[in-house]
Amino acid sequence: MVDVTTVLRATLLGLQLGMTLALVAAGLTLIFGMLDVINFAHGALYMLGAYFGVVVVSELGSFWAALVIAPLLVAAVGAAIEILSLRPLYGRNPLYHILLTFGLAIMIEGIVVEVWGGQSYRIPAPDALSGTLSLGSLSYPVYWMFVLAVSTALIGAIWLVISQSDVGILIRASAHDTEMVDALGVDVSKVFTGVVVFGAALAGVAGVLLGASRSVNPGMGFGVIIQAFVIVVIGGLGSFKGAVYGALLIGLMTAYGALIAPSLTDLFIFALMAVVLIVKPSGLFGATEAA
Amino acid sequence: MRELFARFGRSERSAGNQILTTGGRYALVAIVGLLALLGPVAAILEPFWLFVLVQILVFALLALSLDFVFGYAGLLSFGHAAMFGAGGYAAAILVAEVTPNALVVLPLAMLTGVVVAAVIGWFSVRARGIYFAMLTLAFAQMFYVIAFADVPAMVAGAESVTGGDNGIYGVALYELFGIVDFSDRINYYFMALALVTLSLVALVRLANSPFGRALQGIRENEERMAFVGYDVQRYKVVGFAISGGFAGLAGGLYVPFQSLAHPQLLHWTVSGELVVMLLLGGMGTLWGPMLGATAVILMEEMLAGVAAWEIILGGVFVVVVIFAPRGLAGVVVSLKNDPRNALKNAKDALLTYVRKVRGER
Numbered sequence: 001m002v003d004v005t006t007v008l009r010a011t012l013l014g015l016q017l018g019m020t021l022a023l024v025a026a027g028l029t030l031i032f033g034m035l036d037v038i039n040f041a042h043g044a045l046y047m048l049g050a051y052f053g054v055v056v057v058s059e060l061g062s063f064w065a066a067l068v069i070a071p072l073l074v075a076a077v078g079a080a081i082e083i084l085s086l087r088p089l090y091g092r093n094p095l096y097h098i099l100l101t102f103g104l105a106i107m108i109e110g111i112v113v114e115v116w117g118g119q120s121y122r123i124p125a126p127d128a129l130s131g132t133l134s135l136g137s138l139s140y141p142v143y144w145m146f147v148l149a150v151s152t153a154l155i156g157a158i159w160l161v162i163s164q165s166d167v168g169i170l171i172r173a174s175a176h177d178t179e180m181v182d183a184l185g186v187d188v189s190k191v192f193t194g195v196v197v198f199g200a201a202l203a204g205v206a207g208v209l210l211g212a213s214r215s216v217n218p219g220m221g222f223g224v225i226i227q228a229f230v231i232v233v234i235g236g237l238g239s240f241k242g243a244v245y246g247a248l249l250i251g252l253m254t255a256y257g258a259l260i261a262p263s264l265t266d267l268f269i270f271a272l273m274a275v276v277l278i279v280k281p282s283g284l285f286g287a288t289e290a291a
Numbered sequence: 292m293r294e295l296f297a298r299f300g301r302s303e304r305s306a307g308n309q310i311l312t313t314g315g316r317y318a319l320v321a322i323v324g325l326l327a328l329l330g331p332v333a334a335i336l337e338p339f340w341l342f343v344l345v346q347i348l349v350f351a352l353l354a355l356s357l358d359f360v361f362g363y364a365g366l367l368s369f370g371h372a373a374m375f376g377a378g379g380y381a382a383a384i385l386v387a388e389v390t391p392n393a394l395v396v397l398p399l400a401m402l403t404g405v406v407v408a409a410v411i412g413w414f415s416v417r418a419r420g421i422y423f424a425m426l427t428l429a430f431a432q433m434f435y436v437i438a439f440a441d442v443p444a445m446v447a448g449a450e451s452v453t454g455g456d457n458g459i460y461g462v463a464l465y466e467l468f469g470i471v472d473f474s475d476r477i478n479y480y481f482m483a484l485a486l487v488t489l490s491l492v493a494l495v496r497l498a499n500s501p502f503g504r505a506l507q508g509i510r511e512n513e514e515r516m517a518f519v520g521y522d523v524q525r526y527k528v529v530g531f532a533i534s535g536g537f538a539g540l541a542g543g544l545y546v547p548f549q550s551l552a553h554p555q556l557l558h559w560t561v562s563g564e565l566v567v568m569l570l571l572g573g574m575g576t577l578w579g580p581m582l583g584a585t586a587v588i589l590m591e592e593m594l595a596g597v598a599a600w601e602i603i604l605g606g607v608f609v610v611v612v613i614f615a616p617r618g619l620a621g622v623v624v625s626l627k628n629d630p631r632n633a634l635k636n637a638k639d640a641l642l643t644y645v646r647k648v649r650g651e652r
Contacts, residue, residue: 038421040563088613088647094421095367096612099570102563103608110601189650226432226559233425263440267433274414274429281418 005137010255016144018251019151023206024224025231025243026158027199033175033238034195036094037086040101043225044108045200049074049207050216051112054121063126063212071204078200082193090192105221113218120217123208147209154205155244162240171195175238230269234276236286245284311499323488330480341476347588348483349545352490354568354580356537359494361566362575363503364530365510369424369562370411370431371538374404376557378539380438383459383552384452393465393473393482397543404539405532407434412531416524419513428559435557458553462546473547483544490537495577497533506530571611573620582619614640 028042052070057063081104089096125143132139162168174181174191182188214220231250235242250269257265276283326344333340353375360366381403385396415426437443443452453459465473465482473479497503505526508516517523546552555561564587572583590607594600614637615622626633 083648085609085613087650088644092616095570096616099567100609100612102567103605103612105605107602107605107609110599110603110605114599114602222560229425229428233422233429237421264436264442267436267440267442270429270432270436274426274433277418277422277426277429278414281422 006259008138009140010259011252012140012144012148014252014255015248016148016151016251017254018248019148019155020206020210021224021227021231021251022155022244022247023151023202023209025228025235025247026155026240027202028228029232029235029238029240029243030171030175030195031199032232033240034171034178035086035090035097035192037097037101038094039196039199040098040225041081041104041108042101042199042203042228043221043223044105045074045078045221046203046207046224047112047216047218047221048077048108049204050123050211050220051116051121051207052204053123053208053211054116054216057123063123066123067205067208070208071201074204074207075197075201078197079193081200082196086196087189087192105225109218109221116218118218120215121211122215123211125212141213144213147213150209151206154202158202159240159244230273232283234273234283236283239283239285242283242285311495319488319491323484326484327481330477330484334477334480338476341480343588343592345476345480345483345544345548346592347585348480348487349541349548350565350568350584350588351581352487352544353538353541353565354572354584355487355491355494355577356534356541357565357569358574358577358580359498359537360531360534361569362577362580363498363510364506364527366416366527366531367420367424367566368427368531368534369559369566370427370429371534371565372557372559372561373411373427373431373434374408374535374538375542375545375561376434376438376552376554377407378404378542379546379556380453380459380542380552381539382543382546383462386463386465386547387459391463391466391547393467396465397486397540400543401536401540404542405536408535408538409528409532412528412535416527416531428562431557431562432559435554435559438557439554453554454552456554458551458555460551462550462552464547464550479548483548486540486544490540491577491581494537498577502526502529567608571608571618573618576620579618579620582623586619613644 024042024046027045028039031037031039031042049070052073053066056066056069060066060069085100085104086097089100129143129146132141133145162171170181170186170191174186174188178188181191227250231246232243233246234249235244235246249272253269253272254265257268280286330341330344333344353371356374357368357371360368378400382396382400385399390396411427411430414430415423418426438453438458439456441451441453441455444450444455463474464479467473471478471482473482498506505516505521509521509523509526513523516526542556545556568583568587569580570583571586572581573579587604590604591600594603597603611618617624625636629636
């Protein structure tokens with residue numbers, strides 16, 4: 001029933017899904033690690049990326065332009081959110097951020113419905129990436145390979161930056177002890193804005209990439225945010241490495257689950273999350289102890 | 292990060308005993324009396340509003356149940372939809388298969404909520420703060436998938452138990468030994484009003500009992516309570532189970548009235564909306580969250596016709612959280628204690644906001 005080709009195809013699909021989810025989860029986990037903000041609006045930013053992509057492609061006719069411009073627009077929205085709404089709340093109970101970003105997510109969804117209506121769209125994939133790749137008995141869309149390559153390259157680059165560069169040291173230090181970094185003379189509020197802007201841009205890239213292989217609709221934001229939460233929690237809140245491994249795990253589980261028992265995949269995923277939390281509350285790669 | 296979570300739920304607020312003062316008692320009687328009058332008026336003038344009133348009562352009860360664990364014990368449950376939905380499904384199945392007698396079904400719906408909450412709570416109380424929230428979320432989503440994919444039917448080999456993604460529809464309304472017929476919606480309304488009032492009174496009593504004090508102690512300082520000799524985990528599980536009972540009761544009230552038990556009842560967005568009601572109303576006051584639930588349901592119903600209703604709804608949350616962090620209850624209390632400075636307070640809040648946006652401290 002399940003032959004090698006099917007498994008290979010599911011593996012590729014799982015990796016592709018995992019890497020794109022990692023783009024969303026990475027932003028979520030970086031924002032949490034540094035700002036202690038659980039950003040419920042992150043899914044909405046991903047959705048905005050897809051919609052901006054639709055607009056740019058229809059205006060300029062270029063997918064490549066959309067892949068650059070749409071994330072920049074989302075980053076601008078992220079900056080506005082950080083400065084106007086998150087910043088006045090730092091230092092308060094983190095619960096208020098949940099309410100705030102929940103409200104923002106509802107607002108953005110409302111705006112999307114207002115502007116683009118309730119119907120679904122699709123970003124046309126560029127002609128250069130149409131067609132399928134054949135490897136023996138396996139045929140796989142070129143565009144999906146492209147998505148896998150781009151998101152893997154991006155995640156790899158971020159990994160390098162975080163682990164090797166000065167910026168990475170600053171990011172890790174701020175996440176570890178914000179007050180100390182502040183005391184050392186770094187303008188932490190700029191770092192905070194930067195992280196939100198960067199996370200938003202990543203979500204925007206994921207939105208454009210997936211907007212060309214899935215449908216773009218007003219429900220996609222809330223759909224992806226819960227997946228991203230699960231990933232971040234399994235990987236460890238605040239851990240970039242955890243987000244990447246978690247995303248791959250969830251991506252592969254979803255793809256294999258679709259072969260075995262599609263309706264129960266989510267059950268296994270949430271059960272896995274519960275088991276991880278019970279056994280190791282701080283997640284697989286979490287640094288902070290929960291209790 | 293540790294300090295951040297240590298602050299969870301801690302504040303200077305009083306223990307919700309505003310209701311236990313003489314003024315609070317009068318206010319409670321006045322509001323219940325007003326609602327008792329409002330129901331029949333709505334039934335005559337515009338039956339749709341009776342429908343909205345029942346919905347408000349159900350969600351007020353649900354918000355109340357969440358406030359008992361969150362506002363008092365400091366346990367942020369992001370899975371209260373599980374108990375709500377479980378109570379609702381239990382009611383739907385019992386009404387269809389056993390009896391529509393409210394005196395049988397509602398206690399069992401409540402019991403279902405208690406059992407589900409006890410199971411979720413037992414696993415979850417070991418984690419704290421945001422991790423507790425995520426665990427309850429995971430368990431609640433598991434219940435959602437179980438109902439959505441109709442896992443009970445797969446296991447039992449039956450054709451349908453939860454009805455899968457269609458849910459169980461055509462659920463009959465309650466009756467009471469043939470004496471009261473709740474298919475008359477106004478009777479149903481009075482039953483809901485009575486049960487919600489009783490629940491509020493019971494939870495206020497409980498919150499101010501030694502048990503409730505212990506829960507507050509755990510919220511303020513868990514280690515100290517453990518050192519003093521309280522079995523902290525057991526208190527938390529029991530508190531969570533009690534809260535789950537009232538959430539189950541809310542589900543039992545909601546489903547027959549809607550004549551539908553749908554997996555959507557169990558979805559995490561219901562839990563999220565509930566947390567929003569709680570914070571909007573002002574947690575830890577018991578009456579605040581009920582006010583929050585009322586505000587959210589009213590906004591949803593009244594704005595449903597307006598094209599941009601989601602934008603307005605989301606905008607209200609954002610404004611409240613920035614300018615009125617203690618919720619509507621905080622606004623009400625501040626207006627009552629200090630009505631003259633209301634304008635000045637509003638101006639101060641605005642100035643503080645501008646200062647913080649500019650990055651000044």
